[in-house]
Amino acid sequence: xxxxxxxxxxxxxxxxxxxxxxxxxxxxxxxxxxxxxxxxxxxxxxxxxxxxxxxxxxxxxxxxxxxxxxxxxxxxxxxxxxxxxxxxxxxxxxxxxxxxxxxxxxxxxxxxxxxxxxxxxxxxxxxxxxxxxxxxxxxxxxxxxxxxxxxxxxxxxxxxxxxxxxxxxxxxxxxxxxxxxxxxxxxxxxxxxxxxxxxxxxxxxxxxxxxxxxxxxxxxxxxxxxxxxxxxxxxxxxxxxxxxxxxxxxxxxxxxxxxxxxxxxxxxxxxxxxxxxxxxxxxxxxxxxxxxxxxxxxxxxxxxxxxxxxxxxxxxxxxxxxxxxxxxxxxxxxxxxxxxxxxxxxxxxxxxxxxxxxxxxxxxxxxxxxxxxxxxxxxxxxxxxxxxxxxxxxxxxxxxxxxxxxx
Amino acid sequence: xxxxxxxxxxxxxxxxxxxxxxxxxxxxxxxxxxxxxxxxxxxxxxxxxxxxxxxxxxxxxxxxxxxxxxxxxxxxxxxxxxxxxxxxxxxxxxxxxxxxxxxxxxxxxxxxxxxxxxxxxxxxxxxxxxxxxxxxxxxxxxxxxxxxxxxxxxxxxxxxxxxxxxxxxxxxxxxxxxxxxx
Numbered sequence: 001x002x003x004x005x006x007x008x009x010x011x012x013x014x015x016x017x018x019x020x021x022x023x024x025x026x027x028x029x030x031x032x033x034x035x036x037x038x039x040x041x042x043x044x045x046x047x048x049x050x051x052x053x054x055x056x057x058x059x060x061x062x063x064x065x066x067x068x069x070x071x072x073x074x075x076x077x078x079x080x081x082x083x084x085x086x087x088x089x090x091x092x093x094x095x096x097x098x099x100x101x102x103x104x105x106x107x108x109x110x111x112x113x114x115x116x117x118x119x120x121x122x123x124x125x126x127x128x129x130x131x132x133x134x135x136x137x138x139x140x141x142x143x144x145x146x147x148x149x150x151x152x153x154x155x156x157x158x159x160x161x162x163x164x165x166x167x168x169x170x171x172x173x174x175x176x177x178x179x180x181x182x183x184x185x186x187x188x189x190x191x192x193x194x195x196x197x198x199x200x201x202x203x204x205x206x207x208x209x210x211x212x213x214x215x216x217x218x219x220x221x222x223x224x225x226x227x228x229x230x231x232x233x234x235x236x237x238x239x240x241x242x243x244x245x246x247x248x249x250x251x252x253x254x255x256x257x258x259x260x261x262x263x264x265x266x267x268x269x270x271x272x273x274x275x276x277x278x279x280x281x282x283x284x285x286x287x288x289x290x291x292x293x294x295x296x297x298x299x300x301x302x303x304x305x306x307x308x309x310x311x312x313x314x315x316x317x318x319x320x321x322x323x324x325x326x327x328x329x330x331x332x333x334x335x336x337x338x339x340x341x342x343x344x345x346x347x348x349x350x351x352x353x354x355x356x357x358x359x360x361x362x363x364x365x366x367x368x369x370x371x372x373x374x375x376x377x378x379x380x381x382x383x384x385x386x387x388x389x390x391x392x393x394x395x396x397x398x399x400x401x402x403x404x405x406x407x
Numbered sequence: 408x409x410x411x412x413x414x415x416x417x418x419x420x421x422x423x424x425x426x427x428x429x430x431x432x433x434x435x436x437x438x439x440x441x442x443x444x445x446x447x448x449x450x451x452x453x454x455x456x457x458x459x460x461x462x463x464x465x466x467x468x469x470x471x472x473x474x475x476x477x478x479x480x481x482x483x484x485x486x487x488x489x490x491x492x493x494x495x496x497x498x499x500x501x502x503x504x505x506x507x508x509x510x511x512x513x514x515x516x517x518x519x520x521x522x523x524x525x526x527x528x529x530x531x532x533x534x535x536x537x538x539x540x541x542x543x544x545x546x547x548x549x550x551x552x553x554x555x556x557x558x559x560x561x562x563x564x565x566x567x568x569x570x571x572x573x574x575x576x577x578x579x580x581x582x583x584x585x586x587x588x589x
Contacts (some may be wrong), residue, residue, distance in 0.1 A: 156530070156532070157530040176450070182481075280552050296554055296568075298568075308501050340523050357555050
């Protein structure tokens with residue numbers, strides 16, 4: 001930490017007056033990290049990388065994009081055909097959006113499985129849920145910008161969710177639109193906010209990291225590090241492990257960008273927006289499908305909207321719903337079964353969200369929605385009381401050393 | 408004692424100090440709200456958007472049983488010249504399955520001409536049923552493909568998630584062949 005740490009005299013001169021190098025050294029170099037982290041701990045750095053790629057490609061895309069209903073679609077096509085490397089930059093932006101959600105969903109799953117939301121990391125978790133909400137708002141507004149059919153009707157359906165609010169709903173929707181339908185004013189403000197929100201996300205990410213470093217990372221066995229013998233420095237041990245994940249991530253991203261750039265999109269968005277005709281089958285982007293399925297499962301407008309927002313709201317109070325003192329699912333045999341059932345349930349909801357709202361799909365959506373809420377509101381609180389957990393190891397080192405002796 | 412005693416007492420009166428502090432915060436809050444309001448209200452419809460709020464329609468060319476779609480405030484409006492059978496069914500529908508009960512004659516000015524905003528009251532999609540061959544739903548009016556709402560020949564919600572009937576926009580007959588919506 002002391003200024004002597006840096007051999008470069010320029011760095012030393014700056015650090016004495018503006019301790020940015022000490023700060024970086026403290027957060028990304030010396031930072032003591034549990035020595036047993038597995039590859040599930042890679043997704044935080046991957047999410048950070050995704051955000052960086054999105055901001056970098058987004059800034060250059062906006063240099064060629066026109067936020068006007070008469071020009072937006074054509075300006076995006078011009079990016080695809082005429083702008084130097086435009087097709088690649090746009091495909092990277094589009095596909096990284098999907099990859100960002102894949103990474104964040106895995107990051108959330110990691111948190112759920114290893115109990116990373118439990119005391120004293122409740123605020124860390126809540127900041128994460130806020131980032132998730134901001135991501136959804138940003139992604140939704142970004143999808144509107146190309147002004148294709150799915151852009152227009154996605155914007156119409158999602159903004160109309162607010163009309164379900166009693167009494168003031170209609171006024172709120174008119175205010176969101178800046179008119180009587182989704183129109184040029186709507187496109188302009190969505191562009192403005194789509195540019196702003198990623199920087200808000202970056203700000204919350206900094207708070208997320210500050211909260212993380214207060215108590216350090218959780219780890220696969222979920223017990224606190226007892227001292228230096230349980231930790232290693234972040235650099236070079238975890239920076240190198242993160243680089244392995246980053247290489248894998250970039251490999252898959254490049255595969256999507258260059259070979260299947262539209263696999264996670266919808267062909268209808270290559271039809272210019274037409275306010276007079278709704279496409280026969282409208283679906284949101286894949287990462288919203290589980291929530292969309294919950295919305296449609298309820299045969300009442302306000303009820304559906306409340307349940308959909310409730311599905312995310314329940315994550316905010318998760319640290320207080322799961323009262324089990326044991327963090328990691330490794331020592332919670334019953335919780336582990338229900339965890340996987342929840343994952344299956346969420347995937348099923350995603351599948352159902354992409355299907356038309358009729359027949360068996362509606363019934364399955366209702367059952368899957370019921371299970372989702374049952375898991376958080378009934379099963380988790382009960383497990384905290386009734387589950388018999390396995391004995392916890394005495395320290396992070398103990399199980400590692402025991403395996404070594406056995407081998 | 409000295410003359411300054413009352414002043415000192417005032418200064419030390421905690422209630423008086425609290426009042427000044429609270430008043431200062433309140434004044435600051437009112438000021439902040441006054442500054443915030445224009446920044447929020449600029450998102451409401453602008454004057455030119457409000458000015459474009461009416462549309463005239465020639466209805467003389469709509470044959471019986473035919474529908475046309477016109478644009479009003481950026482939204483589709485359905486104008487349907489109803490057949491005698493459609494009118495009869497709209498008028499005789501009883502209250503049992505009407506979610507938003509309303510008699511047919513409260514929704515039309517002349518029975519043969521039905522004018523409704525072509526926007527599903529659920530989440531704003533445009534229902535099908537305007538063109539020949541399109542699905543019209545179980546009640547022969549309109550059917551919204553997004554989440555499956557069925558509307559009858561009076562544009563009333565009969566089945567599906569939509570909470571209310573298709574909205575009837577304000578309109579006036581300028582003559583027997585022209586109406587003005589808005």
